[in-house]
Structures are given as C-alpha cells and as structure tokens.
Amino acid sequence: MNTLQLSIIHRLPQSYRWLDGFAGAKVEPIPQNGQSAxxxxxxxxxxxxxxxxxxxxxxxxxxxxxxxxxxxxxxxCEGEPCLFVNCQDEFAATCRLKNFGVAIAEPFSRQNPF
Structure with missing residues (x-):
C-alpha cells in the first residue's frame, strides 16, 4: 500500500525564513510581529x-x-522532519499533496449552533 495515502500533514503556525547564508539548509522562525516578506x-x-x-x-x-x-x-524542525515551501507556493503544494492522497489537517473553530 502506498504510504503517502496514509499520511496526514499540517501547517505549523509559525512562519520561517532561510537563515542568512544557509538558504535551503537552515531556517529560523520569524517573530510574530515581523514583517511578512x-x-x-x-x-x-x-x-x-x-x-x-x-x-x-x-x-x-x-x-x-x-x-x-x-x-x-x-x-x-521541532525534532521532526518538516517540508518547507515558499508562502506563495503553499496552495499549489497542498493541492499537489492532496492529489497524492495525503490528508491535510486544518484548524477549525468550534462554533456553538445555539
């Protein structure tokens, strides 16, 4: 059985950027109040x-x-392997992964219907 079809991924809430001089090899979190680039x-x-x-x-x-x-x-990242993609490519990446049978866990808020 294809292991990708049994995979579930989620997006970490933190944004990242390449560490200076280590593009493609090391990342660092962007502070919450940091500018989006x-x-x-x-x-x-x-x-x-x-x-x-x-x-x-x-x-x-x-x-x-x-x-x-x-x-x-x-x-x-955080002791586990993570897949880092450019923010602009996030939708293309998740669409491609869904087509491969990967489930995308998305946060949702519980709203009281009453």
Whole structure:
C-alpha cells in the first residue's frame, strides 16, 4: 500500500525564513510581529507517520513537489522532519499533496449552533 495515502500533514503556525547564508539548509522562525516578506516559508509537518518513518515519506512528498517545480526542502524542525515551501507556493503544494492522497489537517473553530 502506498504510504503517502496514509499520511496526514499540517501547517505549523509559525512562519520561517532561510537563515542568512544557509538558504535551503537552515531556517529560523520569524517573530510574530515581523514583517511578512516574499521569502516567507511555511512548514508542513507529518502527523502520521512519525519518528524515523517520517523521513522517507517527507522525501517522497518533496519529490512530488519537485515534479511540478515547487521549490521545497526537508529539514528538521521541532525534532521532526518538516517540508518547507515558499508562502506563495503553499496552495499549489497542498493541492499537489492532496492529489497524492495525503490528508491535510486544518484548524477549525468550534462554533456553538445555539
């Protein structure tokens, strides 16, 4: 069975940017009050699978995005592999991943219907 179809990812709430001199290799969080710029990155993290099983899945996801020429990098963040894409490419990336059978966990607010 295809492991991508069993994968669930979510977007980390923090925005990132490439660390000076380490584009494609290291990121740093952008302060909450920081200016939004064209070079802002979003991080997509696997909810499942996790641990050592996450790395090969993230590399497959990265390849799927590379196939449609969406620049991305798989780097460790918060102790887990994360897929970093440019903010402008986030919708194309999530659309591509959904087409590969990856579930995208999205936050929602519970509203009382009464």
């Amino acid at each position: 064209e070079d802002t990155l979003v991080a997509l993290k696997l909810l499942s699978p996790d641990g050592d099983n996450a790395w090969p899945v993230m590399h497959k996801l990265s390849q799927a995005l590379s196939d449609i020429e969406v620049d991305c990098s798989v780097l460790e």
